Amino acid sequence: MRISFLLHNAYAIGGTVRSTLNLAGALAARHEVEVVSVFRTADKPLLGVSGKVRLQPLVDERPEAPSYEGAHELMARPSDVVPPTEVLAHRYTALTDQRLCAFLDTTDADVVVATRPALVVLLAEHGSRRYLRIGQEHLSYDHHVSGVRTAQNQAIRHLDGFVTVSARDAADHRRHLPGVGTRITGIANTAPEPQAEPSDLRVPLVVAAGRLVRVKRYDLLIEAFAKIAAVHPEWRLRIYGQGPERANLRAAVDALGLNDHVFLMGPHAVIETEWAKASVAAVSSEWESFGMTILEAMHAGAPVVAADCPHGPGEIITDGHDGLLVPPGDADALAGGLLRLIEDPGLRDRLGAAGRAAVQRYAPRVIAREYEQLFAELREARTPVAVRVMRRARRAVRDLLPRTPAPSQAHHSGPASRPDTKPRPLRPQGGCRVDTEGRVRVWVRASGLCGPSGSPGSSGLSSSADSSGASGLSSAFRPSSTSGPSGASGPSGASSPSGPPGEGFALVLRHRHGDAEFRVPLEPPTEAKGAWTATLARDRLELAEGRWDLHVQRPSDGVRRRLDALLVEQRGLLHAAPAPEESVAWWIPYRTKGGHLALRTFRRTAHGEVTGLSAGDGSLAVEGVVHGEAPLGAGAALVGIARGEETEDLETPVTTVQGRRFRVRLTSLPGPVGTGDDQEEGAGSGEEGVWDLFLRPAEDAAPVRLGRLLDDVVDRKKTTKYPAVALTPAEGVTVRARFFFTVSNDLAVRLC
Known part of the structure; x- marks a missing residue:
């Protein structure tokens, strides 16, 4: 069977992309499968595509590529088919209409599957009865704006099948579309077995992942984690993803003083390695169409605490057996679920092991079989009764005939193949x-x-x-x-x-x-x-x-x-x-x-590892540990080396010393004032008002660079941010300053 998936952008990172590529790879074990990506925005798919799946982009948007079409004259004309209220309607143009219609007119596929409303509408209006036309819903019935909902409902009537990712959402669609002859059914997403080692549940880390959008309620998760940090300060929360809520979430972290506890990690193409670091996974959404991140965390053996929102979590998790469900929209309940797992390692182990077993029902081969059965039933339903009877009769006769063994390859008498002596390209x-x-x-x-x-x-x-x-x-x-x-x-x-x-x-x-x-x-x-x-x-x-x-x-x-x-x-x-x-x-x-x-x-022969930074109460404070041949002694001080010629160096004594551990409080800074509260390092005022921070371990010792190196974060300046704090120097002039990490993960401070 030839199966084609229509995907908005196979070169991006997202739940629909990941689930479509997973399903395509699973079906490719037994069928010819291609993914038709409307747009191409990168040289290679960020999420990877099975080597058995053909990837065909329609419009190349890579500015440096010879095949770049962003300036094509048809790209300036809006689509005539895509509903204007579709969230990505601005991306569809007369050129995408032309390319998609040409594909639908000429494809030799047996099945074409459209994966978002814009493509479902196009498939319904311009597809052919030569092949099965299947629509997919990766959100849910109630989470489309009215124009998109109306257009997709109308399109569903002209399809052979429509698949949602949860049974509950399939029931919602059938209830809202009475009398529609299209087969509407729920088939879950698939989550392949990860190649990364499962979590050992020993790292004090909670992980969440998904688009940074309001519906994911990461603001609620951050609020809940403030309660965790208050009683278990060694635990950390990492949120992976990108989206429009990033600035708001950053402000929430700053407001709660969680800068050393909550980290916005950005997108991560191979997320399975990050679930393997987690001891607990968190899902705080007010609704989920399914819950791919739940499956991914279960595969890693990380027990999941999920808000019991429509539609996915309750269909995936059996509360108390292979995960925990808490009421949606309740920060206290979410914190309570997290605390249960944080404070009970045995419960973590039991739920993690049960989750790894339960997730096998979403194995690629299982979900692929469900799609194969759906395709077979839809094809059978389109076949006239007389033809179906004839086919059954032929199969019955064929089953009665004796079977002849296939010819053995050992008797092949063709010419011997000759090894290719040309150097093979090296593709490690x-x-x-x-x-x-x-x-x-x-x-x-x-x-x-x-x-x-x-x-x-x-x-x-x-x-x-x-x-x-x-x-x-x-x-x-x-x-x-x-x-x-x-x-x-x-x-x-x-x-x-x-x-x-x-x-x-x-x-x-x-x-x-x-x-x-x-x-x-x-x-x-x-x-x-x-x-x-x-x-x-x-x-x-x-x-x-x-x-x-x-x-x-x-x-x-x-x-x-x-x-x-x-x-x-x-x-x-x-x-x-x-x-x-x-x-x-x-x-x-x-x-x-x-x-x-x-x-x-x-x-480094000597290094000051920063273990804690705090900003508030009119001061900036640094805590850390000295490594190497640099023991702490009398005269230990924080030293700031000014980058700009117009800025003085700074020095302030260490306030606390315990063996190799130190703490120092910074209440004033010399030098000129920059411009703008949100100014980042290297912007606006150049190098003026910026100090690279060192620790002088003793009176006559050489300064040791301060930084945060000893974990798995490659570029800390992207993930670890601190708010500005008002400082009052001896001269009585109030200035604002903030910590930041440099490109080498070293610590610095700047006026802002």
């Missing part, structure tokens, strides 16, 4: 996992590793991935020479960059802003279709501070390519902090904007 894909000792275990699975196709060892290494982007990952971490301690022989050692490429297949680490380079041998797979592996250990490889790009180099011809990152598991970093007496060598693997694997490295 892989990822890494950080263990609790901070070692980075890299795996590589790619085409072209061993030179010409057909050469020894080249079979079984495929550049395609499944819908999660990491097929067969687990085999990369089975016991082998790379999984022993860091002192073991094997790939954890570094060799000279001048080593001959013929010595072996290698992982090459190259400093992004310099010539430094290290080659690390890759160990071949220990089994068919396994991954090549290497372990990067901090005590065996001295990487300078900065960013290192990872390449794969082929020994046969020296060709090297950047390693595409499919999965980057960082959870081990949350258990791997060095002792205060040790110097800091800290590596954070991450996925770049271009989708490649890289390392962010910090290397």
Whole structure:
């Protein structure tokens, strides 16, 4: 069967995109499947597409691409089909109408599935009876504006089938559309088994994920978490996603003084690695069409506390068995549910394990079968009775006939195939996992590793991935020479960059802003279709501070390519902090904007790790721990080095010392005043009124840079923000100042 999905933008991040690509990948195991993306906004889909699924964009909006069509004359004319009240109506134009109608006129698909109201309307008006026309509802009946609701209701009448993602919403549609002959049914979204390790439920972290929109009620979650932080200050909340409510949520965090407890993390393409860090998952929505994040958290073994809103949570979670349901819109109830799990590790373990078992009913093969059954029944319903009777008779006769075995391939007498001697293109894909000792275990699975196709060892290494982007990952971490301690022989050692490429297949680490380079041998797979592996250990490889790009180099011809990152598991970093007496060598693997694997490295003989920042009561306060050869002593002080020539340096004594822990309070700042309360670093006033902060451990000691390095956050300035506070210096002039983290995750302060 040929199945086509119409998707607004397969290159974006969102629940509809994720669920559609998941379903497409599942169906592609048995059918020809394509995803037709109306728009193309990136070189590669951010969420990944199964290698078995064909992706076809209709309008290219990449400004730098040769096929860019944003300036096409038809892009200036509005759509004649899409309801003007559709939330994305402004994105649809005469050009998208033309391309979509051309596709619907010429496709040879057996089934076409439209995934949002604009596309449902187009499919109903311009689709053909040559194929099944199926609409999908990824919201719910009550959550469309009237114009969209009216247009989609009218369109549903002309479709073969309409699928909602919850049984309750299907019932709502049938109740509002009496007498409509279209088959309306509920089929849940699918959530593939994640490739990341499940959560160990040991990190004091609550995670939520979704669009930052009002209906998700993250403001309520932040309010609830203030109650958590008051009694369990070691716990943190991370909210992943982007959207129009970001500024309001940031203001709520500031108002409640939760800047060291609640973090807006931005979008994350491979969210399964973030659920694996969570000990509790939170869903605070006032309504959900389904609840994909619930399934994702369950897969990771993170127990879920969800508002029992329409329509999804109550259909997915059995309260008290595989998760907790609380009344929607109630911050106290939400806080109570979170506290139950935070204070009862045994309950976390039980609900997490039950959730992992319960989520199997949403496995891709299960949901794909439901769609296959729907398609088969709809096709049967469109077939005349006489034809159906004839088909049944033919099947009955065929079943009575003896079956002849298929010809064996062993008797194939055609000409022997000749191996291709041309060099295969090198397309390395892989990822890494950080263990609790901070070692980075890299795996590589790619085409072209061993030179010409057909050469020894080249079979079984495929550049395609499944819908999660990491097929067969687990085999990369089975016991082998790379999984022993860091002192073991094997790939954890570094060799000279001048080593001959013929010595072996290698992982090459190259400093992004310099010539430094290290080659690390890759160990071949220990089994068919396994991954090549290497372990990067901090005590065996001295990487300078900065960013290192990872390449794969082929020994046969020296060709090297950047390693595409499919999965980057960082959870081990949350258990791997060095002792205060040790110097800091800290590596954070991450996925770049271009989708490649890289390392962010910090290397300091002495370092002041910031553990707490507070802003209020007319002062700014810093708490931290000194690492390395820099014990605290008499004369310890906070030192601010001014960036601008017109600004004086600052110094203020440390107020509290306990071993290597310190606390210092800043009540005044010298220098000129900038402009604008919301001014960010480097804007408006340039470098004037900006101080980089250091700790002088003792009277005659060298200053130690202050920063927050020792976790899994690559670019802290994007996720960790602080409000401005009014300070009153000795001269009596009130100024406002705020903390910020620099591009190197170091601490600074500025006037604003």
